[in-house]
Amino acid sequence: MRVSVALFTADLRTHDNPVLVAALADAERVVPLFVVDTGVRRTGFVVPNRAAFLADSLADLDAALRARGGRLVVRVGDVVEETCRVAAETGAAVVHIAAGVSRYAARREDRLRAGLAGDRRELRVHEASVTAVPPGALTPAGKDHFAVFTPYFRRWERFAVRGVLPAPDAVPVPDVRSAGLPRAGSLAPGPTSPGLPAGGESEARRRLRSWLAGPLSAYDDRHDDLAADATSRLSPYLHFGCLSPAELLHRARARDGPGARAFVRQLAWRDFHHQVLAARPDAADHDYRPRHDRWRHAPEETEAWQEGRTGYPLVDAALRQLRHEGWMPGRARLLAASFLVKTLYVDWRVGARHFLDLLVDGDIANNQLNWQWVAGTGTDTRPNRVLNPVVQARRFDPRGEYVRRWLPELGGLDARTIHRLPQLDAAARAGLDYPAPVVDLAAAAVRFREGRSSG
Template sequence: MNVSVVLFTSDLRLHDHPPLRAALDGSYAVVPLFVRDRGVDAAGFAAPNRLAFLSESLRDLDAGLRERGGRLVVRTGDVVEEVCRVVAEAEAGTVHMAAGVSAYAQRREERLRAALEGGPCRLQVHDAVITALPPGAVTPASSDHFAVFTPYFRRWSQERLRDVMAAPRTIRVPGTVGSEPLPCRRGLSGVAERLAAGGETEGRKRLMAWLRDGITAYEERHDDLAGDATSRLSPHLHFGTLSPVEVVHRARRAGGPGAEAFVRQLAWRDFHHQVLAARPAAAQADYRPRHDRWRSGSGARADIEAWREGRTGYPLVDAAMRQLRHEGWMHNRGRLLTASFLTKTLYVDWRVGARHFLDLLVDGDIANNQLNWQWVAGTGTDTRPNRVLNPLTQARRYDPDGAYVRRWVPELAGLGGPAVHQPWKLPGPDRVACAAYPDPIVGLSDGLARFRRARGHV
């Protein structure tokens, strides 16, 4: 009996799944396998919010497989060792998996290929599963990757994406291969109170609702913090419960300025993946060093803690940080602002902020998280590395009446209108009424002057 193994990683879906389709086309039976990789735990990447979303996604994947006559096989341990065990148990001839871009994903593929080499089983790695366009599919004449988004986007937009593949109707799984019980969200501690639900079923519902009700206004409203007018599809793209290829195709069919702006954001995701694929060290090392001497010591530690807790004294910054803790997610405009505040107003190493985000974000993705942090810090691909986002200017533009702040900072909920953004300027009795909220931990002009001195621009 010809058997293939499909190793699921960040592609937990049945619709538009090239490794699964290739396995079904070439084999009588397939082992859909997910390995709870101890290496991910050891790297500190197994954050509670992502574990909860992962558990629901695996359960939904298993349910979809069972509807088609199959089931999901779950194992725990070293991913290469567990794949080899399943290959032996199933007498499999091929292992199919999606290509990854991180240093860890690249090492995993190399180790697995080496472990299978010389035996009866071969490894087949598939592109355009986790991203819409494979990293390296378009490159400039002088480099192995694009370092600036705009020229990348021009080339990206000209490329033809592969066709979307239908979900399989039937899946046969050998009965000889055993599985551990599916993980369960219940019992996980530290999960955000309002964490989004996981799974392909939920992801497809969200996508359909977004295409029907949200995408048209995206260009005009995507920075509206209180309006919450973004797709919230990022967790599903991170875990692969939605296919980026399918999302781009459907958005383009919807058409219009909103769809065009949305597709541009999906291209940013591909852009960061192609940067990391070419420069895996950028997950921790400056992509473009600025010779920063980031602050340390007790003063910096106190500022970092205030930033993490959402008690910097700048209401818009604090609202975004509290949304992160409450939902395991943050509006993109909030991500830009809070990252700029930490790295440039407080002059704290971007890696500190990136680690905190990875601890909490349900969509915490190495490529997008680390490289977005570097973009904001000025050590990445931003062509204006010394730009600073002023939280008061951002508040006037993106939360003009203060609704977003009042939603997430209850100490200020009684303040009306834009006055909520500068409570330290309130007259005595009004300031006393919201005394539980702190004064700013740094003056914006002081922070800007410190940053400019550090970067040698004074």
């Protein structure tokens, strides 16, 4: 009886899963394996919010496999040691895995290949499941990746994305030992955000159906309207692989229209950042394009930013939403990041770490490279742009609804007063349980320009 192993990583789904399909085609029995990798734990990447989402997703994947006559096999320990052990116990000749883009994923793949080869077993690596277009599939002449989005997007639009694979009807699993499904607290102890979404492929597909049925059509007009909450909220499901980006791309393109095209462009941005990181893994913590900044050490201002107490309502609302939901819409992320790195002139890595501590969709490629884009150390062709939080509030929260939603202490104020708060003097602010601005915008702009030009 031939046995193969399907090693799940960031592809926790049964629909459109090339690894699972290939493993089933390769053998009569398949071990659907997930290793609670103690090596990842040591990196500090596993935090309570993502641990809770992961636990949900694994339980849902196990249920989907049981509905097909199988089950999820769970092991705890070093991913290479446990995978090799499972292969030896079941006599599996081949282990299937999806390629990753981070340094950790690359090292994991190298170690797995060597460990299996030592026992005369094979590792088959399939294209990355975290993107619609595989990293490295598109390159400019003489280079290993695109550094500017627009030419990448032109090529990306013409790329023939693979077709969507159906979920298997049956998943026969050999007799093999399994640990119990992990609980969130065992993965990363600590409190989670109270508004955290449920994880899993079932929830992902429910949200996908709802998104395609209506809101997608208005995405081009409303995605930056913070009060409307008009984005898909599918990013956590893409991050954990509960939803296939290739399937999402095909289904969005089938809707056509301005909303669908604007949404597809955002999927391309996601792929763009993954191909940058795949080619430049050190961009996770080093400037992609150094500006020689002399970042400020400002612990009190940084803490005010983290807690949503900067005195700039839209910035504070964004950070409060992050703490409550473990998520923020893209416009809120850009504004919050710009305030820290351009207005407070604090190192982008400080902000990126705070986001990774809370974001349920915390993704090294998108988080770190979006922070670098905002900081001007990444791929942005206008590295010195600054997002003014007062102007942004008037444009993207003109009625003050988003601010009032997340800052209940300002719930009785009208939009005009909310927008003017940072300019009000102490007497005008009397009676408000809301802090004065931590910084003057004009002075901060001068400080940033001087700091960057003298770096």
